[in-house]
Amino acid sequence: xxxxxxxxxxxxxxxxxxxxxSAQILTGxxxxxxxxxxxxxxxxxxxxxxxxxxKAWEELERSGLITTTTGKGCFVADFSSEEMLRMxxxxxxxxxxxxxxxxKSFGLSLEEAIELLKKVY
Amino acid sequence: xxxxxxxxxxxxxxxxxxxxxSAQILTGxxxxxxxxxxxxxxxxxxxxxxxxxxKAWEELERSGLITTTTGKGCFVADFSSEEMLRMxxxxxxxxxxxxxxxxKSFGLSLEEAIELLKKVY
DNA sequence: TATATTGTGCATACACAACATACACAATTT
DNA sequence: AAATTGTGTATGTTGTGTATGCACAATATA
Numbered sequence: 001x002x003x004x005x006x007x008x009x010x011x012x013x014x015x016x017x018x019x020x021x022s023a024q025i026l027t028g029x030x031x032x033x034x035x036x037x038x039x040x041x042x043x044x045x046x047x048x049x050x051x052x053x054x055k056a057w058e059e060l061e062r063s064g065l066i067t068t069t070t071g072k073g074c075f076v077a078d079f080s081s082e083e084m085l086r087m088x089x090x091x092x093x094x095x096x097x098x099x100x101x102x103x104k105s106f107g108l109s110l111e112e113a114i115e116l117l118k119k120v121y
Numbered sequence: 122x123x124x125x126x127x128x129x130x131x132x133x134x135x136x137x138x139x140x141x142x143s144a145q146i147l148t149g150x151x152x153x154x155x156x157x158x159x160x161x162x163x164x165x166x167x168x169x170x171x172x173x174x175x176k177a178w179e180e181l182e183r184s185g186l187i188t189t190t191t192g193k194g195c196f197v198a199d200f201s202s203e204e205m206l207r208m209x210x211x212x213x214x215x216x217x218x219x220x221x222x223x224x225k226s227f228g229l230s231l232e233e234a235i236e237l238l239k240k241v242y
Numbered sequence: 243t244a245t246a247t248t249g250t251g252c253a254t255a256c257a258c259a260a261c262a263t264a265c266a267c268a269a270t271t272t
Numbered sequence: 273a274a275a276t277t278g279t280g281t282a283t284g285t286t287g288t289g290t291a292t293g294c295a296c297a298a299t300a301t302a
């Protein structure tokens with residue numbers, strides 16, 4: 001497991017975990033069937049509580065990205081390349097829709113948004 | 122004052138106020154010298170507490186967008202068109218930088234980002 | 243100077259993130 | 273079959289930050 005959490009971030013730790021792992025799953029970095037580390041081990045490695053790990057894992061399962069079985073563990077779900085690409089773009093566009101609301105409130109046009117995007121990307 | 126607050130939003134009320142009013146100032150919708158409504162009046166209109174208004178106004182002053190004087194009121198600061206445009210783009214780009222971090226975590230390229238942006242804008 | 247109007251400060255209620263610990267279930271070993 | 277180990281789960285507690293009401297201080301104006 002390769003994640004980095006920031007205690008100074010304004011985002012909750014469990015959401016940081018969810019964001020990073022869901023990205024790794026949908027980019028294929030974590031293949032289908034891959035076993036996530038046991039929550040105790042993950043908690044110890046990241047120096048955080050078991051419950052915070054569990055909350056992140058819960059969100060991942062709710063999104064259908066992993067399957068979890070008591071006594072066995074948590075495993076990355078299986079997807080085709082097409083499914084993964086579609087899910088990735090869906091997640092990004094959903095986020096983007098909220099982001100652009102903010103830009104639009106300043107009267108920013110699509111062309112201006114693209115220009116600024118090129119600058120910061 | 123023309124603002125709409127959502128109690129179901131995940132964003133704090135004071136931040137919703139800050140976002141909307143700062144946008145109205147930097148787009149020229151609220152001209153320099155324009156008097157913001159007294160916090161009591163604003164609180165009554167929006168059905169929220171005086172303190173929440175005050176917190177939003179505080180952030181606006183901290184950003185240099187308004188000046189506030191006890192006993193007198195709060196007034197929109199004076200800016201040239203160039204200053205306003207620059208401040209607007211700065212605020213948007215600052216926000217955009219955080220937004221793109223999320224996109225990049227999915228391995229999204231600039232070209233892909235622009236394509237998706239066109240779809241959702 | 244008196245009075246009304248404005249912003250400010252303080253103590254509190256509430257929601258949620260994060261925590262330590264104890265529990266229940268499943269797989270493996272003996 | 274029973275014990276043991278490993279897994280996720282549930283309970284209760286603490287801390288941080290949003291939002292609140294009410295009393296106070298400073299300013300404007302008559």
